[in-house]
Amino acid sequence: GAGVSQSPSNKVTEKGKDVELRCDPISGHTALYWYRQSLGQGLEFLIYFQGNSAPDKSGLPSDRFSAERTGGSVSTLTIQRTQQEDSAVYLCASSPPDRSTDTQYFGPGTRLTVL
Amino acid sequence: RKEVEQDPGPFNVPEGATVAFNCTYSNSASQSFFWYRQDCRKEPKLLMSVYSSGNEDGRFTAQLNRASQYISLLIRDSKLSDSATYLCVVNKERSNYKLTFGKGTLLTVNP
Numbered sequence A: 001g002a003g004v005s006q007s008p009s010n011k012v013t014e015k016g017k018d019v020e021l022r023c024d025p026i027s028g029h030t031a032l033y034w035y036r037q038s039l040g041q042g043l044e045f046l047i048y049f050q051g052n053s054a055p056d057k058s059g060l061p062s063d064r065f066s067a068e069r070t071g072g073s074v075s076t077l078t079i080q081r082t083q084q085e086d087s088a089v090y091l092c093a094s095s096p097p098d099r100s101t102d103t104q105y106f107g108p109g110t111r112l113t114v115l
Numbered sequence B: 001r002k003e004v005e006q007d008p009g010p011f012n013v014p015e016g017a018t019v020a021f022n023c024t025y026s027n028s029a030s031q032s033f034f035w036y037r038q039d040c041r042k043e044p045k046l047l048m049s050v051y052s053s054g055n056e057d058g059r060f061t062a063q064l065n066r067a068s069q070y071i072s073l074l075i076r077d078s079k080l081s082d083s084a085t086y087l088c089v090v091n092k093e094r095s096n097y098k099l100t101f102g103k104g105t106l107l108t109v110n111p
Helices: none
Strands: A004-008 A009-011 A018-024 A031-037 A044-050 A053-056 A063-071 A075-079 A088-095 A110-112 B005-006 B011-015 B019-023 B034-040 B044-052 B056-058 B060-065 B072-074 B084-090 B099-101 B105-110
Touching: A004 A088, A009 A018, A009 B019, A009 B060, A018 A110, A031 A075, A044 A063, A044 B099, A075 A088, A075 B099, A110 B084, B005 B084, B011 B056, B019 B084, B034 B072, B044 B060, B044 B072, B072 B084, B072 B099
Parallel strands: A009 A110, B011 B105
Antiparallel strands: A004 A018, A018 A075, A031 A044, A031 A088, A044 A053, A063 A075, A088 A110, B005 B019, B019 B072, B034 B044, B034 B084, B056 B060, B060 B072, B084 B099, B084 B105
8 A cells, every 4th residue: 555655855945945844644544753864863753643633742843843734644844944954854654543553654755955 | 871772883794694783772661662674765664573572573583671671683694685774763652652763773784
């Protein structure tokens, strides 16, 4: 079946511009996660959705970062007034409602470059 | 102490070798444990979950020592296709499935 998809796959933007990154989770997956991975660094948790609500936003690095999820499906991560340190790969993952597993399925990521 | 700590490597081994990776975690209340694999410029993919009793999947064996807060992954008879970064992953809280990733250990298997 279809996996997690993300768009765009690559995004180059100028410092100060806003960007929107999109994630389409696996159909039926109620949990959705955003992570980012900077060069040479591990994955950094950003935010977690259960359905349309976000019980854990603790990883968002600043108020320039926000995310929403509508219809319990697609999620958008928005970065306002981008800075060079925002350059990273932004990964989305989803997991099924069955609480017997913690497995997360990752999308291919969006590589963001801020010039 | 970092939440999840791994030897970054790189590990360079010949085909057929046995290689072991170790990982330590700081939160004794951690609930579940995994090894993910990440190929260059690709997304992470679950390799295997790690259970207290230890578990094996083909050439891969994972072990968990809760008392020492230590996780290991053993790869036997390594293949060229095993070349990747291996991520140690811990779920601190069962309630929200928030995963904490180590930075990964880079493995290169040479012909």
